[in-house]
Amino acid sequence: MSILHDNLKKYFGYTSFRQGQEEIIQAILSSKNTLTVLPTGGGKSLCYQLPAIMSPGFSIVISPLIALMKDQVDAMNKNTKLAGFINSTMDFRETEQVFREIIDGTIKILYVAPERLGSVAFAERIKALNPYFLFVDEAHCISEWGHNFRPSYRKIKEFVQFIGLERISAFTATATPEVVRDIVEQLNFKDPKIFIRGFERENLSLLVFKDVNKRAKLLEVLSNYGTPAIIYTASRKMTEEIAEFLGLSNIKCGYYHAGQNAILRRHTQESFIAGKLPFGLHELDLKRAGIYLRQ
Numbered sequence: 001m002s003i004l005h006d007n008l009k010k011y012f013g014y015t016s017f018r019q020g021q022e023e024i025i026q027a028i029l030s031s032k033n034t035l036t037v038l039p040t041g042g043g044k045s046l047c048y049q050l051p052a053i054m055s056p057g058f059s060i061v062i063s064p065l066i067a068l069m070k071d072q073v074d075a076m077n078k079n080t081k082l083a084g085f086i087n088s089t090m091d092f093r094e095t096e097q098v099f100r101e102i103i104d105g106t107i108k109i110l111y112v113a114p115e116r117l118g119s120v121a122f123a124e125r126i127k128a129l130n131p132y133f134l135f136v137d138e139a140h141c142i143s144e145w146g147h148n149f150r151p152s153y154r155k156i157k158e159f160v161q162f163i164g165l166e167r168i169s170a171f172t173a174t175a176t177p178e179v180v181r182d183i184v185e186q187l188n189f190k191d192p193k194i195f196i197r198g199f200e201r202e203n204l205s206l207l208v209f210k211d212v213n214k215r216a217k218l219l220e221v222l223s224n225y226g227t228p229a230i231i232y233t234a235s236r237k238m239t240e241e242i243a244e245f246l247g248l249s250n251i252k253c254g255y256y257h258a259g260q261n262a263i264l265r266r267h268t269q270e271s272f273i274a275g276k277l278p279f280g281l282h283e284l285d286l287k288r289a290g291i292y293l294r295q
Contacts, residue, residue: 004029004050011053011082018043020197025050028133033189034169035139035180037196044171045072048135052109053082057132058102061111064138064150067256067269069111076109085111086122089262102129114141114152117159127163134160136187139170143182147174157188166190215245222251 004025008014017025021043027034028051038044052059063069069085076083084098084107101107110131116122140146142153160168170183175196184192209217222229233239236257243255256268 003054007050007054011050011080012046020195021047024195027193027195028167028169029054031167032169033166033187033192035183035189035192035194036169036171037175037180037194038171038173039197040173042173042197044137044173048133048137048169048171049076049083049109052133052135055108055132057130058105058108058110059133059135060126060131061109061135061137062114062117062153062156063111064114064141064148064153066113066265069113070266070269073109073111081106083107083109083111086116087111087113088115089266099125099129114150114155117155118152123159123162131163131165132167134165134168136168136170137172139172139183139187140175140179142170142186143175143179145176145178145182154186157186160187215242218242218246219249219251 004022005015008017020038024034024036024047028048036044036047038047048059048061052061061072063072066087066089069087073083073085081101084101086095086098090098098107098110102110136142136153136156138148139153141148141150142156143149160166168187168189170187172179172183175183180194180196183189184194218231231242233242236259239255239257243253246253254268254271256265258265260268
C-alpha cells in the first residue's frame with residue numbers, strides 16, 4: 001500500500017479513494033496549479049485536506065462561509081487536532097492561540113475567510129509563517145460570471161503574490177467554461193491541471209412545485225418526509241418569519257443568519273451539530289438564510 005493510501009486510512013478511515021480523487025491529489029502533491037470541479041458531496045475537501053496533512057508545513061484554505069468552515073474544522077479535529085480557523089467570530093486571544101498552534105506544528109490546515117486577506121497585518125503574519133499550499137474553496141466566487149460572486153475573492157491574487165506562494169489549487173462544485181477560464185486567470189495559474197468530473201448526484205432528486213401556497217406546502221413536505229431537513233429563505237427577515245410560523249404550527253426550530261451576533265450563531269450551530277437543538281438554523285451565505293430541522 002502506498003504512503004498516500006496509508007495516510008488516507010490513518011486520517012480519514014478510508015481504504016480507497018473515490019473516482020478521480022487520487023489523480024487530483026497527486027497533481028497537487030506535484031505542486032501543480034490545480035482546478036477541480038466536483039459535485040457537492042463528491043469528495044472535494046479530502047482532495048486538499050490530505051495533501052495539506054502530508055505537506056512539510058501548514059496550508060491555508062480560503063472559505064467563504066463561516067458555518068461551513070467550522071463544520072470542516074470540527075470534522076477534521078474529531079480524533080486529532082489538525083485544523084483551525086480564523087474569522088470574525090473570534091477575539092484576539094483565540095486568534096493568537098491559533099497562530100501558536102501553527103507555529104508548534106499542531107495545526108496543519110488554517111481556514112480563513114477571503115475578507116481577512118485585505119488585512120496587511122494578517123498577510124505579514126502569514127508570510128512569516130511560510131505556508132506550503134493555498135487552497136481556494138468555492139472558487140467560482142472569484143468570477144463575476146459565477147453565481148455567487150464575492151469581491152473579496154479578488155484579493156487572493158495580491159495576497160499570494162505578497163506572501164510569495166505558488167502552490168495554489170482551486171475547488172468548486174459549479175463552473176461554466178467561462179468561469180473556469182476566469183478562475184485560472186484571476187489566480188494566475190501557470191499550465192494548470194484542470195479536472196472536471198460532472199455534476200450528477202445519484203443520491204439527490206429534485207422536485208419543483210409551482211403556484212402553490214408555500215407555507216402550506218412546507219408543512220405538507222415536513223409531514224411527509226420528516227426531519228432532518230433544511231429550509232432556505234431569500235432573506236434574514238423571512239427566516240425569522242418562517243421560524244415563527246413553524247413554531248405556531250408546533251414545530252420547534254431556531255433560526256440562524258448573519259444579522260445575529262457571533263455568540264448566538266456559534267451557540268445555535270454547535271447545539272444543532274451536537275443534537276442538543278431539535279430544530280436549528282444555518283445560513284447559506286451572507287445574503288441568504290435557512291432553517292435546519294433535525295430529529
